[in-house]
Amino acid sequence: MDTTTLSTKPRPTVDAVSRGFWENCRRGILSVQRCDDCGHQHYPGSPVCPNCLSSRQSWAPVSGRGKLVSWVRFHRAYWDSFRAELPYLVCLVRLEEGPLMLSNFAGETPDDPPIGASVKVTFEAVDEALSLPKFRIHA
The missing domain is CATH 2.40.50.840 (OB fold (Dihydrolipoamide Acetyltransferase, E2P))
Incomplete structure (x- = not known):
């Protein structure tokens, strides 16, 4: 498929929560959100950890x-x-x-x-x- 076709398709919304994921994808790295407090890994990203509700999260390569x-x-x-x-x-x-x-x-x-x-x-x-x-x- 050529990039012309791809560029006419709906694009993901890149916001403060998802930005790290999309930046990693652009570099060829798949990542999931990882809680910096309890270590829980999840996708898609969220403002707080679904396990412990901490807002301290980062995008970890997988x-x-x-x-x-x-x-x-x-x-x-x-x-x-x-x-x-x-x-x-x-x-x-x-x-x-x-x-x-x-x-x-x-x-x-x-x-x-x-x-x-x-x-x-x-x-x-x-x-x-x-x-x-x-x-x-x-x-």
Whole structure:
């Protein structure tokens, strides 16, 4: 897919909570929010830790490896910019570090991706400011 198509799609809202995640993605690093007080790791980011309610949090790099928990095939484009890709797959991945992450598959994907398959993150550059984490199935 070319960056022209990607640049017409809806963009994530980058705010004070999510900025660290998106900056890491741009550098090719997958990260989850980690509580500086209790160590709980979670995604997506939040203003306070869902475990201890501390507001002291940072974005910690993770391995980018995980297991496919679920997936869905979209046959309807909710935004016109996705119409050319129909049908497309969205995946739910449990990272090795524990948090769940909703994303898309990258590269060739089986017609029926096996639940429990090992996946690894890759990054798709939209432009100089935005890279999206996507997952490839690997052995």
